[in-house]
Amino acid sequence: MKIKLASSYGFCYGVKRAIRIAEEHPGSATYGPLIHNKDEIARLKDSFDIGLVENFEEAERHDAIVIRTHGIPKDELKRLKAEGKKIINATCPYVTTPQQIVEQMSREGYSIVIFGDRNHPEIKGVYSYAEDARDAFVVLEEAELEELPLKSKVAVVAQTTRKPADFMKIVNALILKAKEVRVFNTICNATFENQDAAAELAREADVMIVIGGKHSSNTKQLHSICKNYCDDSYLVENEKELDPAWFDGKKLCGISAGASTPDWIVQNVIDRIEKIGD
Numbered sequence: 001m002k003i004k005l006a007s008s009y010g011f012c013y014g015v016k017r018a019i020r021i022a023e024e025h026p027g028s029a030t031y032g033p034l035i036h037n038k039d040e041i042a043r044l045k046d047s048f049d050i051g052l053v054e055n056f057e058e059a060e061r062h063d064a065i066v067i068r069t070h071g072i073p074k075d076e077l078k079r080l081k082a083e084g085k086k087i088i089n090a091t092c093p094y095v096t097t098p099q100q101i102v103e104q105m106s107r108e109g110y111s112i113v114i115f116g117d118r119n120h121p122e123i124k125g126v127y128s129y130a131e132d133a134r135d136a137f138v139v140l141e142e143a144e145l146e147e148l149p150l151k152s153k154v155a156v157v158a159q160t161t162r163k164p165a166d167f168m169k170i171v172n173a174l175i176l177k178a179k180e181v182r183v184f185n186t187i188c189n190a191t192f193e194n195q196d197a198a199a200e201l202a203r204e205a206d207v208m209i210v211i212g213g214k215h216s217s218n219t220k221q222l223h224s225i226c227k228n229y230c231d232d233s234y235l236v237e238n239e240k241e242l243d244p245a246w247f248d249g250k251k252l253c254g255i256s257a258g259a260s261t262p263d264w265i266v267q268n269v270i271d272r273i274e275k276i277g278d
Helices: 013-023 038-048 074-082 093-107 121-127 163-178 188-202 217-229 263-276
Strands: 002-005 029-031 051-053 064-066 086-089 111-115 136-141 155-158 181-182 207-211 233-236 252-257
Touching: 002 263, 013 038, 038 051, 038 155, 051 086, 086 093, 093 111, 093 121, 093 155, 111 121, 111 163, 121 136, 155 163, 155 233, 188 207, 188 252, 207 217, 207 263, 217 233, 217 252, 252 263
Parallel strands: 002 252, 029 051, 029 064, 064 086, 111 136, 111 155, 155 181, 207 233, 207 252
Antiparallel strands: none
16 A cells, blocks of 8 residues: 655644744743644653643743743733743744734724634634624624624634635625625635645545644644545544554555644654555
């Protein structure tokens, strides 16, 4: 069985940057998982003594706090600074951008529409930058726009890992609803590249393995895209989750990986598949 990697996969710029920043501050603690990959978080703990706190009360007990790639709510960041904590900001620049846009556009009197998952930490952070929370709305479907009390002018941003085609559905619906619509394409280019590469490979592979965190939005998107073209597409976090039965009678195994998946995990998966294929 042949194994082929997607032409674009794995760590994006923002994740590489966050890992580097964390490694430069051993003994600190990240507020929330730095990235959506538990194996890489374990490596940072073992090799650099990087701790993990899950809520604000825990964060207050540490002197040095690393802000995760997804960012945190504006008021919490402000409180940590006011308490004199050492803030090590590893928020991805592609996440900082929609935060700034939401803040500026809401100051200029625009209703804010955020296309994304309201329970995702990135979106919670972006939403918090609206000047008036009553005039900011998080949606995933066009139908959700119908009952929103939007002003005549609207600004719209997207979660960085969402599909462009789905974002355009929201944008087109808003154009029909409001007199002025300011559209900010805040979807990350790395997301486009990984998704396009995964789709291309899935078209020719008869089994696809997508490697990444089960809670990672961009990894789940990759898996969904692969399933569109290759029925036998599987999402695994590491080599331990591989099932030898998946590869019976297969000729080409395609591999892609989410933006929070380090190369060492990808290589472990490849090594395991090669052993299964022998």
